[in-house]
Amino acid sequence: MKLRTIILNTFKEAVRKKLLLIVIGFSLLLLAASGVLVPLSLGEESKIIMDFGLGSISIFGILLAILIGSQSVFNELERKTIYFIISKPVRRETFIIGKFLGLLLTFTTVIFILVVWFYVILFVLTGLHPASILISVFLSYLEIVIITAFCIFFSTFTSPIFSSLFTFLLFVVGRLAPDIQLLASKTANPFAHFSLQLVYYVIPNLSNFNVRGMVVHSELVSHNHILFTIAYAFIYTIILLVSSSEIFRRKDL
Amino acid sequence: MRPIKIEKLTKIYPKFFGNSTKAIDNVTMSVEQGEIFGFLGPNGAGKTTLLKMLAGLLYPTSGQIWILGQTMHSFSAKQSMGFLSENPSFYNHLSGFELLDFASALFGMPAEKKTKRINALLQKVGLGESGNIRISDYSKGMIQRLGIAQALVNNPELLILDEPLSGLDPIGRKEFKEIILSLKEEGKTVFFSTHILADVERICDRVGILHKGKLLRIGELNILLSERQRSISLSFKPSEHRKTPSLPDAKLTAEGYWNITVNGEKLQKVVASLLKDGAHIISIIPETVSLEDFFVSEIEKNET
Amino acid sequence: MRKWLFPTLIIFGFLVIFFIQNRIDENKEQYSLLKELLYFPSGKFVEQASIGYNELFADIIWLRAVQYFGEHQMTDRKFKYLYHILDILTTLDKKFIHSYTFGGFLLESSAGESENTDKLLHKGEFYNPESWEIPFVRAFIYYFFRNNDKISVLFFLRSSKKPGAPDMSRRFAGFTFQKLGAKLKALNLWKELYRLSNNPVEKETAFRYLNEITMLIQMDSLQVALNEYMQKKGEFPKSMQEMINSSFLRKKPKPPWKDEYFYIDTQRDRIWCTYLDKVQSPILKRMMESKSEQGTVK
Numbered sequence: 001m002k003l004r005t006i007i008l009n010t011f012k013e014a015v016r017k018k019l020l021l022i023v024i025g026f027s028l029l030l031l032a033a034s035g036v037l038v039p040l041s042l043g044e045e046s047k048i049i050m051d052f053g054l055g056s057i058s059i060f061g062i063l064l065a066i067l068i069g070s071q072s073v074f075n076e077l078e079r080k081t082i083y084f085i086i087s088k089p090v091r092r093e094t095f096i097i098g099k100f101l102g103l104l105l106t107f108t109t110v111i112f113i114l115v116v117w118f119y120v121i122l123f124v125l126t127g128l129h130p131a132s133i134l135i136s137v138f139l140s141y142l143e144i145v146i147i148t149a150f151c152i153f154f155s156t157f158t159s160p161i162f163s164s165l166f167t168f169l170l171f172v173v174g175r176l177a178p179d180i181q182l183l184a185s186k187t188a189n190p191f192a193h194f195s196l197q198l199v200y201y202v203i204p205n206l207s208n209f210n211v212r213g214m215v216v217h218s219e220l221v222s223h224n225h226i227l228f229t230i231a232y233a234f235i236y237t238i239i240l241l242v243s244s245s246e247i248f249r250r251k252d253l
Numbered sequence: 254m255r256p257i258k259i260e261k262l263t264k265i266y267p268k269f270f271g272n273s274t275k276a277i278d279n280v281t282m283s284v285e286q287g288e289i290f291g292f293l294g295p296n297g298a299g300k301t302t303l304l305k306m307l308a309g310l311l312y313p314t315s316g317q318i319w320i321l322g323q324t325m326h327s328f329s330a331k332q333s334m335g336f337l338s339e340n341p342s343f344y345n346h347l348s349g350f351e352l353l354d355f356a357s358a359l360f361g362m363p364a365e366k367k368t369k370r371i372n373a374l375l376q377k378v379g380l381g382e383s384g385n386i387r388i389s390d391y392s393k394g395m396i397q398r399l400g401i402a403q404a405l406v407n408n409p410e411l412l413i414l415d416e417p418l419s420g421l422d423p424i425g426r427k428e429f430k431e432i433i434l435s436l437k438e439e440g441k442t443v444f445f446s447t448h449i450l451a452d453v454e455r456i457c458d459r460v461g462i463l464h465k466g467k468l469l470r471i472g473e474l475n476i477l478l479s480e481r482q483r484s485i486s487l488s489f490k491p492s493e494h495r496k497t498p499s500l501p502d503a504k505l506t507a508e509g510y511w512n513i514t515v516n517g518e519k520l521q522k523v524v525a526s527l528l529k530d531g532a533h534i535i536s537i538i539p540e541t542v543s544l545e546d547f548f549v550s551e552i553e554k555n556e557t
Numbered sequence: 558m559r560k561w562l563f564p565t566l567i568i569f570g571f572l573v574i575f576f577i578q579n580r581i582d583e584n585k586e587q588y589s590l591l592k593e594l595l596y597f598p599s600g601k602f603v604e605q606a607s608i609g610y611n612e613l614f615a616d617i618i619w620l621r622a623v624q625y626f627g628e629h630q631m632t633d634r635k636f637k638y639l640y641h642i643l644d645i646l647t648t649l650d651k652k653f654i655h656s657y658t659f660g661g662f663l664l665e666s667s668a669g670e671s672e673n674t675d676k677l678l679h680k681g682e683f684y685n686p687e688s689w690e691i692p693f694v695r696a697f698i699y700y701f702f703r704n705n706d707k708i709s710v711l712f713f714l715r716s717s718k719k720p721g722a723p724d725m726s727r728r729f730a731g732f733t734f735q736k737l738g739a740k741l742k743a744l745n746l747w748k749e750l751y752r753l754s755n756n757p758v759e760k761e762t763a764f765r766y767l768n769e770i771t772m773l774i775q776m777d778s779l780q781v782a783l784n785e786y787m788q789k790k791g792e793f794p795k796s797m798q799e800m801i802n803s804s805f806l807r808k809k810p811k812p813p814w815k816d817e818y819f820y821i822d823t824q825r826d827r828i829w830c831t832y833l834d835k836v837q838s839p840i841l842k843r844m845m846e847s848k849s850e851q852g853t854v855k
Contacts, residue, residue, distance in 0.1 A: 005358040009344065016346045080342050084352075084403065087308045087336035088359040089328040181582075201575050208581055228581045235577065239570040246563050253310040 002090055003098050010102020014068055015109075023067075024110055027060040031118050049125060053118040054133070054212045058140040061111055062171060065144050069103055069151025070163035073248075082253060093245040100152050100241060107144055111137070135226065136215040142233040143209040147171060149240035150204075156247045174206035204236055254322040256411045256442040257284040257307065262316035264302055264466075276302040278466035279316075284444050284459075289437050291453035292446040293548065294463035300446040301339055303463070304415045307444075308336040321411060332360065335404030339415040339446075341396060345389035349380055349399050352388060353406055360407040371406075378402045379428060393420040401432065412436065414445035418452050430456050450544045462548065464555050478547055484540045485520050488512050492531030499530060510535055636668035643677055647684075657681030658694045659756060665698050666762075674698065689722035696726075701746065723753075744770045768813035772830055775810050779819060779828040782806050793826045 014020060034052035073096075076082040085095060115137050123129050150170055154163035173180075177200060184196035208229045211221045264277040276299045284290045294300045305311040306318060309326045320330040343352050353371045375384045378398040383391070391399065397420055404412055417433075418426050433443055434456055447453065453460050453474070461471040470477060490510045500523065503513040515523050520537075527534060643660040647653065657678055665674040678698075681691040696712030699705045717726035747770060751763035782805045786794050790803070797819065800806040810819055812830050822829040 002359055002361065005355060009347075009355060013344060013346050080338060080340070081344055083308075083310060083336070083338040083341070084343055084356070085359060086310055087331065087334075087338075088356065089331040089361070090359050201578060202571065205578055205581075208578075222584060224584050225581065228577055228584065232574065232577045232581065235570060235573050239567060239574070242563070242566055242570070250312075252312060253305070 003094050003101075006085070006090075006095060006098025007102040007105060010072070010099050011105045014072075014103060014106040017068065019067060020064070020106070020110070023060060023064050024113065027056055027114055028117055030056050030060075031114065031121055034121070049122055050133070050215070051212075053122065054136050054140070054215065057111065057114050057118065057137060058143070058212070060114070061107065061140060061144045062147055064110060065103075065107055065147045066151060066164050066167050066171070068106070069148045070155050070160045070167060072099055072103060073152060073155035074158070074160050074163060077253065086253060092249045096152065096156070096245045096248050097241060100149060100244075103148050103152070104145060107148065108141070111141055111144070130215075132215045132221070135221055136212050139209040139211055139226070139229060142229065143206055146204050146206070146233055146236055146240075149237045149244075153240045153244045153247075156244050156251070170204065171206065174204040175210075177203055177205040178207050205232070208232060254286075255283045255319075256286055256321055257444060258317075258319040259283065259303075259307075260317045262303070262306065262318060263314050264299075264306065264311065265314045275466050277306070277313075280463075280466075280468045282461060282468055282471055284442060287437065287440055287442055288458040289433060289443045289456055290445070291457035291460045292444065292463060293450065293453060293460055294446070294448060295552065296448055298448075298463045299466040300448075300463055301415055302466075304336075304413055304444075304446055305338075307413050308334070308338075332407065333410045335407065335409040335412045337400045337404045337412075337414045337417055339419065341400045343388050343396070343399065343403070345387065348385050348387050349375060349391070349395075349402075350384040352399065353402055356403045356406040362407065374402050374405060377405075378432065394422065394425050397421055397425070397429075401429070410441060412441060412443045412445075414443065416447055417445050418447060418449065426452070450548055454544060462551055464552050467555065469551050469555055474544070478541075478544065484514050484516055486512060486514050486536075486538045486540055487520075487523065487527075488535040488538075489527055490533045490535065492533070494531075499526065514540070636663075636670075639664060639668050640670055640673040640677065647677065647680060651684040654681070654685060654688055654690055655756075657685075658690050659758075661691075661694055661698065665702050671703070687719055689716045689719035689726060692716035692719070693722075693726055697746065697750075741774070744774065769832075772812045772832060775812060776819070776828050776830060779806075779810060783821070783826075783828055787826075793823065794821060795823065796821060 031053055034049045034056075076085075076099075082095075086092065115134075119129060119133070122133075147167060150167045151163060154166050158166070180196060180203075181200045184193055184200060187193045187196060208225075211225075215221070259280055259282050262277055262280045263275065265273050265275050267273040278299075280303065292300055292303070302311065306313055306325070307320065309331060313325075318325040320327075321333055323330040344355075347355065350371055353374060354367065357367060357371070372381070372384065375381050378401050380395060380398050380402065383395060388396070388399070397417065401414075401417065404414065418429050421429060430452075433445070436443055457474060459472060460474050460477070462469040488506075488510055489512075500513055503511045506512050513523065524534070524537075639660075643656060643664065646656045646660070650656070657680070661674050661678045661681070664670050664677060678691055678695050681688070682695075685691060692712045693716040696709045696716060698709075699712060700709035703709075713726055716722055744767065747763045747767040751760055751767055754760045754763060782800060783793065786800055786803070786805045789805075794800050794803075794805075797806065797809055801809060812819060812832060814832060817830060817832040819828060819830050821827075
């Protein structure tokens, strides 16, 4: 199927990029480095290693998504490789979705490698292998999915520099979403209150995906939370992809 | 059914500040089945814009386009069409073979005998040995050839090529022209653009001239060229006792003989006059109007 | 028709998002905001991660810390994570003096974590060697909460030697040397704090203590009168009015609160105040205990 072709091509292209290898190598190193901290941790090894591991996987995943994702569509436009595809009987939406899924496939592979490596290190150093780690990583992964969708969205109309900038800003704002809601609840002025509430709901609430703290302190993550968060990620991503397709459909190439 | 039919096509690029540019201005034309059509124009005339609209990459501001009887952007039109953009670039991480494989998949072509088909195509464009080399290592000429190949993957009825001969050395140009002629022999229609006049000579059935978005002339090449009144160049030596000829427009050349250019009607009178004076006529050569002259004069006419 | 399809889809999508987010928020635990902080192993990690925007991050965390304190103050009065937060805060922005002084104050008075208070304030002195505020707060804590005059004097002196230190530091060093009753010292301290503080919570606390100590001092002098009456008359009076009538008391004393009054607790033969019947305060308890040790005000 044509979609599959584009997905695989995007994946191949991303995987053959040197940047990817550098990021993977670096994160593997960092995860291993947490082992160095063991003698300093005075009995708190497991907490520190888990902190480091979950945090690193999250950060590197996001970094990867922003760096590689923001280049993808724009580079095609810039280097005219896009003419090759669009002049053939392929829908424009297929192209966008194909690119998105191709990137996602790439990032999934990277995260998978990191998680396996992390599990190995954790087990070797502390003997623990809690399943709850997977929950935390899964939600971090959903965060990466949304970030990737944003990259695709922005890169349909701006250069990689702005695209990564905007995506990064949205990432920061998205993580601070609860504070915005807090601010909204403490504002007296009804107009400001309404505006802030609106902002709160429109921006991606990335704090939904952060259960690292709970996992590290061995607290249970509720099923409801996981299910609703999955739904949230799904719907938000769909919104972004539909918007990207629409922008791309109308675009003069 | 004509492969390409264009009616009152206009493309305006709006600008926030200043005047918007009219890239294509009310162009109406069509291309006949089985012909090779050369689309001429200086740089910036709008050729690429027009071709991109034909390929479904740009949206017209107004007007209509029909490709193979279908409206623009329709899948079935793209299914039987091959497009090559100007200065093409393809995914550098793939090999030539992989790219053509990718193209086949985009056309939804069956997987059987795929390898055979692709190799045959590579052979046809002269890339038989280079199929497994990464595109990042291809020369300009090789990329151009690959470009033609990917436009032929689906065995299209219509080919739209933007500056297909750019960047090729003389041998490459010759090979390409031969490929285009062979495509015509297969019954295909070829529509290509170029700003190099020599490209259209010999192979085009019809040409069109585009300048500043306007279609200036369109028609068979020799008919267009024959419009201009033929000038005739006459070389002679005046007779011994007349050092200078009686004809006021005659010029002395460096080789020592005289030359005068007359148009066809006056030829008889001048010859008679010279013979009467006893001049020795060296040669009578009709000047062919070069395509270049024709082209330049049309452009200049449009400038005013 | 087709034109409206796209915007409609988007708006519909966001409506769904709105509903989902609401369900997530309802489901979340109350203080999950701050639980995020627990993910950070220490202030050091947060500092590195802030990539240079320390003060900004410190501000954000300060807001959360205040929020955290406020919520717990109103509810369970348990401040399990207060020290952790303050540690991060003061690592991110080492010069944020107020987080040491106010934080230390809360840590000692409301959370009762003396060890952590010392750690925090020691860190504060280390990074802010010129600050008079931090040793002052340490002195205050030793003086008032820990009843340790000897050490508090040292800190008052240390504070008074810092550049820009107010007279207050020296005065209190002086007070501590004098053999005045504990309550007068305390009263003056709280008066000063009330006067000088800009922090509304601090001011409110100071005001409350001010009133309570005033009440205790009044009670002490009332008790003296009561004891004199006992000595002279051989029995305890039945009411305040009796004491006034027999000239042991000039007029009826009024505690600092409008609706409260003093009365004689005939069962235990002591002066009491209705305020004490209503309010439980560890500080008051301590003051009362020290009263029984040291005797009455001299």
